[in-house]
Each structure stands twice: as C-alpha cells, then as structure tokens.
Amino acid sequence: xxxxxxxxxxxxxxxxxxxxxxxxxxxxxxxxxxxxxxxxxxxxxxxxxxxxxxxxxxxxxxxxxxxxxxxxxxxxxxxxxxxxxxxxxxxxxxxxxxxxxxxxxxxxxxxxxxxxxxxxxxxxxxxxxxxxxxxxxxxxxxxxxxxxxxxxxxxxxxxxxxxxxxxxxxxxxxxxxxxxxxxxxxxxxxxxxxxxxxxxxxxxxxxxxxxxxxxxxxxxxxxxxxxxxxxxxxxxxxxxxxxxxxxxxxxxxxxxxxxxxxxxxxxxxxxxxxxxxxxxxxxxxxxxx
Amino acid sequence: xxxxxxxxxxxxxxxxxxxxxxxxxxxxxxxxxxxxxxxxxxxxxxxxxxxxxxxxxxxxxxxxxxxxxxxxxxxxxxxxxxxxxxxxxxxxxxxxxxxxxxxxxxxxxxxxxxxxxxxxxxxxxxxxxxxxxxxxxxxxxxxxxxxxxxxxxxxxxxxxxxxxxxxxxxxxxxxxxxxxxxxxxxxxxxxxxxxxxxxxxxxxxxxxxxxxxxxxxxxxxxxxxxxxxxxxxxxxxxxxxxxxxxxxxxxxxxxxxxxxxxxxxxxxxxxxxxxxxxxxxxxxxxxxxxxxxxxxxxxxxxxxxxxxxxxxxxxxxxxxxxxxxxxxxxxxxxxxxxxxxxxxxxxxxxxxxxxxxxxxxxxxxxxxxxxxxxxxxxxxx
Numbered sequence: 001x002x003x004x005x006x007x008x009x010x011x012x013x014x015x016x017x018x019x020x021x022x023x024x025x026x027x028x029x030x031x032x033x034x035x036x037x038x039x040x041x042x043x044x045x046x047x048x049x050x051x052x053x054x055x056x057x058x059x060x061x062x063x064x065x066x067x068x069x070x071x072x073x074x075x076x077x078x079x080x081x082x083x084x085x086x087x088x089x090x091x092x093x094x095x096x097x098x099x100x101x102x103x104x105x106x107x108x109x110x111x112x113x114x115x116x117x118x119x120x121x122x123x124x125x126x127x128x129x130x131x132x133x134x135x136x137x138x139x140x141x142x143x144x145x146x147x148x149x150x151x152x153x154x155x156x157x158x159x160x161x162x163x164x165x166x167x168x169x170x171x172x173x174x175x176x177x178x179x180x181x182x183x184x185x186x187x188x189x190x191x192x193x194x195x196x197x198x199x200x201x202x203x204x205x206x207x208x209x210x211x212x213x214x215x216x217x218x219x220x221x222x223x224x225x226x227x228x229x230x231x232x233x234x235x236x237x238x239x240x241x242x243x244x245x246x247x248x249x250x251x252x253x254x255x256x257x258x259x260x261x262x263x264x265x266x267x268x269x270x271x272x273x274x275x276x277x278x279x280x281x282x283x284x285x286x287x288x289x
Numbered sequence: 290x291x292x293x294x295x296x297x298x299x300x301x302x303x304x305x306x307x308x309x310x311x312x313x314x315x316x317x318x319x320x321x322x323x324x325x326x327x328x329x330x331x332x333x334x335x336x337x338x339x340x341x342x343x344x345x346x347x348x349x350x351x352x353x354x355x356x357x358x359x360x361x362x363x364x365x366x367x368x369x370x371x372x373x374x375x376x377x378x379x380x381x382x383x384x385x386x387x388x389x390x391x392x393x394x395x396x397x398x399x400x401x402x403x404x405x406x407x408x409x410x411x412x413x414x415x416x417x418x419x420x421x422x423x424x425x426x427x428x429x430x431x432x433x434x435x436x437x438x439x440x441x442x443x444x445x446x447x448x449x450x451x452x453x454x455x456x457x458x459x460x461x462x463x464x465x466x467x468x469x470x471x472x473x474x475x476x477x478x479x480x481x482x483x484x485x486x487x488x489x490x491x492x493x494x495x496x497x498x499x500x501x502x503x504x505x506x507x508x509x510x511x512x513x514x515x516x517x518x519x520x521x522x523x524x525x526x527x528x529x530x531x532x533x534x535x536x537x538x539x540x541x542x543x544x545x546x547x548x549x550x551x552x553x554x555x556x557x558x559x560x561x562x563x564x565x566x567x568x569x570x571x572x573x574x575x576x577x578x579x580x581x582x583x584x585x586x587x588x589x590x591x592x593x594x595x596x597x598x599x600x601x602x603x604x605x606x607x608x609x610x611x612x613x614x615x616x617x618x619x620x621x622x623x624x625x626x627x628x629x630x631x632x633x634x635x636x637x638x639x640x641x642x643x644x645x646x647x648x649x650x651x652x653x654x655x656x657x658x659x660x661x662x663x664x665x666x667x668x669x670x
C-alpha cells in the first residue's frame with residue numbers, strides 16, 4: 001500500500017519534449033515508473049526516445065493508452081490550461097511541477113478540478129514518490145528507500161534533505177509528497193495526512209511546513225483530532241523578516257497568522273513532535289514509533 | 290511587486306474609480322507649482338514602498354502653495370523604514386465626512402479573491418481585524434462569474450444606509466475588482482474611501498501589489514517597477530534570475546530552493562550566527578548563476594564567511610562547483626567559504642572543487658556550524 005501512486009500508476013507527461021520534461025521523463029522511466037504517453041501539441045505520432053508515444057492532446061493520450069495520472073512540465077503561461085486539459089480528459093491525479101503559475105490562474109483552475117473530482121498536486125512542487133514503485137515528478141530517486149515514514153512538505157530541496165537523512169538512518173519512506181509552495185495549490189497537508197492515516201504501510205509522518213498562511217495550523221488541528229499515527233513537524237523561515245516574499249510565493253508573513261512561532265505553537269498544542277533542525281526528524285520519529 | 294500609490298491610483302482611475310486630481314513632484318518647486326495650479330489645499334504624500342508613511346511624517350496637509358513647498362522640502366529625502374523618499378504625490382485635499390476601507394486580496398484559505406470592507410476606514414485594517422472583527426465584511430468572489438452586482442450592493446449597504454451612497458460604493462467595488470483582475474494583482478486597496486460633505490465618494494489613498502508571476506505577460510505593469518525604491522543588490526539579483534533578500538548578518542548563504550534556503554538561515558541562527566541574506570539560485574542551475582550569486586554576496590562588506598548549501602536534484606552540483614571555481618578565479622575571495630553539496634553529479638563536483646583547492650562537505654549541520662564559527666572568529670581557514 002502507499003499513497004496516491006504505486007506500481008499500477010500509468011503516467012502521461014505533458015511537455016514531454018521540453019528541456020525539463022524530457023530530462024525528468026528519462027529519470028522517471030529509469031526509476032521504474034510506467035510512462036505510457038507524452039503530450040506535445042504538434043508532435044503527435046512521434047515517439048519519445050523511440051519508445052513512449054506522443055500525442056497532440058491529453059484526451060487522445062488517455063483514450064489510446066489508459067493513462068490515469070498526468071505530470072506537467074509546461075512553461076508557466078500554459079500551466080493552468082494544461083491542468084484543466086488533464087482534468088477534463090479524465091485522469092484522476094494531476095501533478096503540476098511548473099513554478100511561476102500566476103495565482104489568479106489558479107483561482108480558475110482550483111474550482112474546475114474540484115468539480116471534476118480530480119486530485120491536483122502542486123503547482124510549484126517536486127511531485128511525489130513511492131519508493132521502489134513509482135515516481136512522478138523530480139524527487140531524486142536514489143535518496144529514497146522503501147519503508148514506513150510518510151513525508152509531506154511544502155518545499156522541494158528541504159524535502160530531499162530530510163528524506164536523505166531518514167534514508168541514511170535506515171528509516172525508509174512509504175510515500176513522499178511535495179504539495180508545493182504556492183498560495184493556492186490543489187492538495188494540502190490535511191489531504192495528505194488523511195491518506196497517510198488510512199495507509200496501512202505508513203507508521204509515522206514527517207511534515208515540513210513554512211512561514212505564511214495557516215495550512216500548518218489547520219494540519220496541527222487535524223493531527224490532534226483525527227490522527228492516531230505520530231507526526232513530527234518542522235517550520236522553515238523562523239529567521240525570515242516579516243512582509244518579504246522568500247522565493248516561495250506562499251512564504252510571506254503578513255499579519256499575525258503566518259509566523260513560525262505561531263505554527264510551532266500549534267504543533268506543540270497538537271502533541272506533535274517539533275524538529276528544531278532538519279536533522280532532528282530521525283531522533284524524534286524514532287522516539288515515537 | 291509593489292507599486293507606488295500614484296501608480297495604483299492611475300490604474301484605479303483608468304477603471305473608473307473616482308480619484309482626486311494629483312501629480313508627482315520630485316522637487317519642492319514642482320510641489321508648489323502644482324498646488325498653485327490646483328488653487329486649493331493639497332496633501333503632500335511620500336511615495337515609498339513602506340507602510341506607516343503617515344506616522345513617519347511622510348504625509349502632510351498643506352493649506353497654501355508655500356506650505357506645500359515647505360512640506361515637500363521636509364519630505365523629499367526623508368528616510369522611511371530605510372527607504373529614501375524621492376517623489377511626492379501632490380493631490381487635492383478632500384473634505385472628509387466619513388472614511389471606509391475597501392480591499393481585495395487573493396486568499397489562500399478560500400482560494401479566491403476576497404473583498405474586505407469596513408466602515409472603520411482610514412486606519413490599519415489588521416488592527417480592525419484584531420480588535421473588532423465584526424466591523425469587517427468578507428465577500429469571496431468566484432472569478433468565473435466575477436463580482437456580481439448583488440455582492441457589490443451587499444458591501445455597499447454594509448458601509449452606507451443611504452441607497453445612493455451604497456450604489457455608488459457598489460460601483461466602485463466593481464471598478465476596483467476590474468482593476469485588480471486586469472493588473473494581475475494579489476492585493477488592491479482603497480483606504481480610505483471617503484464620503485465628502487456633499488455626499489460624493491472618492492478614493493483618497495490607493496495601494497496595489499502585483500503577483501510577480503504575472504509580470505512576464507503584462508509588460509505594461511512591469512514598466513511600473515521603480516528600481517530606485519529597491520535595494521541595489523536585490524535589483525542586481527533579480528536581473529540575474531536569483532531570488533535574493535538582503536539581511537543584516539555576516540554569514541552569506543547560497544542555497545538551491547526556497548525551503549532549504551530558509552532552513553539554512555534558521556540553522557545559522559540556531560548555531561549562534563546571523564544570515565547576511567536569503568539567496569535561492571533556483572532549480573535549474575548553470576555556472577553563471579553561481580558566479581552572479583557570489584558577486585552579489587561578496588559585495589556586502591558585512592559578510593565574513595560564505596556558506597554554500599546545495600542539494601542537487603534538478604540542480605547539478607558540478608554546475609555549482611564550476612561556478613565557484615570560475616567566480617573565485619576572476620575575483621579571489623577575501624573571506625572563508627564553506628561548501629556543502631550533495632546529490633546529482635556529486636562525485637564530479639567534489640573532484641572539481643578539490644582540484645581547485647576547495648574542500649567539500651556533505652553534511653548540512655556540520656557545514657553550517659563551520660561557517661558560523663568562521664564568521665565569528667574572522668577565521669583563518
């Protein structure tokens with residue numbers, strides 16, 4: 001068991017012939033992900049690396065290959081449309097890696113995917129990986145190892161850092177999910193926590209949050225009310241100056257509801273472990289399992 | 290991206306929002322000339338990207354043109370929260386019967402633009418929200434349908450009992466919404482929206498923040514950027530496609546990824562140091578980015594040690610190593626450097642660094658401790 005993706009995932013790649021799309025498609029195939037189709041308008045009928053069939057539209061790719069998941073590597077101006085195209089074509093999971101999607105575009109996309117009943121992860125995220133089974137996105141496969149820690153994070157490289165330390169300590173992962181750093185994203189902490197709670201393989205959860213917004217506070221509330229499994233949290237941005245955007249559009253402190261102190265307090269109130277440093281996860285998780 | 294009050298008001302005006310006449314002055318003489326032409330009392334208002342301009346003495350009422358000249362003399366060149374005032378807006382002073390607040394933000398929780406209106410205008414809306422939240426009405430807008438007339442009227446009646454005023458306010462809400470959507474804003478605010486003694490409505494102050502992700506497709510909005518109101522190092526970094534924020538500490542940080550960059554800064558602080566900056570070289574690396582990053586960081590005289598923390602995913606660590614070698618051969622470093630890298634092409638990167646006399650570390654915690662120690666002791670390597 002795992003969360004959202006496993007070895008039955010049939011993936012299509014939107015933007016498969018682009019610079020990032022082609023590089024990461026090869027990485028995903030090498031990892032063992034079943035990449036069944038690519039989409040690049042105008043290149044329908046060709047094959048990627050002489051193997052993966054390319055289609056002009058997502059609808060055609062889904063019809064011909066039975067793809068059930070899509071990953072998006074298209075440039076920001078086209079990302080919103082790519083998400084909607086995938087949702088409309090009937091895939092059940094859409095993972096948008098693209099960084100720099102205008103937030104007003106997401107105000108249109110979000111209700112659309114909700115109404116279609118499609119799970120969206122991202123945008124501006126590293127995707128997800130179920131170690132040993134499938135990887136969708138850009139998380140480096142070799143830092144992961146199969147196991148029973150669920151990992152959920154708003155960040156990319158910080159996730160890698162923590163996963164790398166877990167792996168070195170012999171603590172494998174069930175699934176790692178990067179939900180992305182943008183103010184409006186498809187899947188939030190609670191969605192992933194709920195899935196980890198229901199997943200028999202997952203025994204404990206590592207959660208990496210950031211300053212800005214109230215998602216971590218809501219996640220903490222969910223943990224205290226609905227989670228039987230231990231959760232350890234970390235907040236990046238404790239030293240960030242207020243009112244400044246720190247790369248992630250989401251990571252901006254405005255007003256009182258987004259500070260690191262407030263989020264850490266919420267974790268403590270919920271009985272979660274609080275990692276002061278990324279390296280503290282290993283010890284805190286071990287103590288709780 | 291922040292824009293100035295006068296720029297936000299110009300956008301509002303284009304969308305029909307009633308705005309008092311105003312012009313920009315960069316000298317006291319211009320301020321006097323504008324005030325003379327208006328033949329009425331004016332406000333002289335500092336144009337800087339900082340809140341609390343009024344409290345800082347950057348907004349003044351002027352009865353006469355000579356008064357405007359005098360106040361402009363005081364305000365131009367004034368320092369407000371570290372920013373020098375280079376322009377003032379000279380605008381007709383409105384007679385005020387009552388003040389309201391009208392704002393729109395993109396709200397994370399609702400995943401929609403949300404209007405906030407309050408009859409308690411003219412003051413800090415965060416303060417109203419904290420002390421008397423019942424005085425604010427929130428109206429989320431589904432962008433697929435836009436702001437409907439009934440929603441605008443609901444807000445109009447929340448602010449004013451009189452139907453004429455409510456209708457006029459509702460019209461302003463719709464104009465503000467259209468300005469917000471057309472500019473790719475993440476915030477648009479009228480504070481205060483004023484009722485004059487004659488019963489007319491007028492937007493006396495305006496503010497807008499633009500979503501940086503919109504700028505590529507809105508060159509006309511990008512043109513509003515005022516580089517003189519940003520830190521020169523931040524302008525430099527933006528042009529090099531780096532996300533950089535200058536801070537006051539002495540450990541210069543170069544990191545890939547925003548989350549890891551913040552965590553690195555936090556860890557510097559944890560070990561008793563202070564980060565000199567936030568710097569994210571972004572996902573896809575090239576050596577040129579690293580060269581620019583080092584140039585920007587070493588230009589800060591406060592930096593006593595440089596810390597690289599790179600976790601290669603998309604970023605290839607050999608690109609980073611090559612960048613470090615290139616940059617330091619062009620401009621030899623005057624401060625110690627600690628390089629931590631792991632991930633994609635790590636073996637190649639370590640080889641490049643060692644061949645050029647640099648040590649490479651693989652552990653983040655150890656690297657941060659070492660950088661803090663070097664910055665504090667002024668460190669011989």
